[in-house]
Amino acid sequence: MKAVGIIANLSKPDVRRISAEICSWFLDRGIRVYGQQELACGHGFTLGQPLPEVDLIMVLGGDGTFLTVAGMYGPAEIPLLGVNLGHLGFLTEVEMGDLESALEKLVQGDYQVEKRSMLSARVLRHGETVSQALVLNDVVIGKGPLARIIHLEVSVEGVSIGSYRGDGLIVATPTGSTGYSLSAGGPIVAPNVDLIVITPICPHTLNVRPIVVARDSPVTGDIKTCQQDTFMTLDGQQSFMLDCADRLEITNSEHHTSLVRLSGKNFFEILAKKIMAQNR
Template sequence: MKHIGIFAKVQDPRCREVAGELLRWLRDRGFTPLLEERLSQYLGDDTGLKGAEIPARADLVVVLGGDGTLISVARLVGESEVPILGINLGSLGFLTEIPVSGLYEALELCLFKECKISQRMMLNVTLHRGGKEIGSYLALNDAVINKGAPAKIISLDALVDGLFLATFKADGLIIASPTGSTGYSLSANGPIVDPTIDCLLITPICSHTLTNRPIVVSADTEITVVLHSQMENVMLTLDGQVVVPLECGDEMRVSRAKHRTRLILSGESDYFTVLRTKLKWGER
């Protein structure tokens, strides 16, 4: 490994401070840092690149921030499948499980020895209107159709490989990956899924019926969700970060993406330990 991409939550002074230290550490050891341009400007460095240019040139990407920062970088890395080392400078750190105190130890393992990598399934999401595809997106956690209007529910049909599943009268519907099972889907009473399992989760949000429960389907299927409500402020939201306005009759199609997010893990922990310590799972 020679070229190391660096992304950070640039509005956070501590993230910028750590990024500056990391920049010097890498250059002192003969590595070539690839700084995202906004971070580069904050650090007074003139070598910055557009974020989308970094994955194709990097052998490894370091993300300084919280889970939200890592998720946005995961979508950016996309097809390149460059390994991502997430360093937690946020509040939860479920995905960015390595603390900042372990940054250089983890880096040395990646650069000079071997590191543990978790392959995470991503979602391929397409949006169709009037029989035509009008958008294509990647998501690590989830694709959500929900509404902004208060005190109103929306009507959504869900199909699995073209077979009718259900009509949901609800605040919305979440299609989540296994990684996303501990995100928004969990808050809507969806199941926790081991991230090494490939599957798709369908989780209604405040469904107006007692029988619409979350369901898990094969990752080999394609889920289609059709919006039937004529209402303003209905949106498709990807990973809680990318928002696309929807119209009545729009179709969202979700399937397993061809490419995966490769997360570098701490060798000192495992998924179930993180589940207990970060989300307090199983506590009484």
């Protein structure tokens, strides 16, 4: 390992101290460090700007921080390792108590890089593209603060699968299946399964259920609701207001996000620790 990047959620308690300790740990072993400018550790860089060549990026924060960084640097396929300073932290697998042993595994090369699928979301308005982005977790069509029903016509591979009325719709990757989709009643999917999960949010009917489709199946949502508080939300981090008659096209992306997985851990072990344990 020759170089690492460090990005952190600056609102987390003690994040600057933790970043400085990680920075010193790497520097003491002759590893170059590129730290987010505000952290004042190693060579500074501006968040969102291209990084010099690094072996991986350490992300300090919660899943929200991880998703933000994945949106910035995921398409470049720089491996990301999350250190959990948040609550659940399903994507940020390293807990603070395990930090030193995790760093040792990194320098020893005792880890694997897991490629996670991403989705491309595009909004068409009168035939023109008005918004386009990549997501690691999910694309959500949702409503504003008023209690109004959203009406969507949803198609897969150009074939209508139904008219959805309710609070909205989630289209998730396997990685995103443990996020908002899970809360809305969607299935938990192992990250190495090639599929897309379509989960309705509070449907106003008894016969609408989540649907699982192949990863390369295009999903289309036509907005039939003419109200000014319908939004598309990307990985819970960005939003875009939708108009009546907008079309949302969601397809598998050629890009991936690379996640560092330390040896001795797998998806089901993390699942048991971070989700199943909450029910005990």
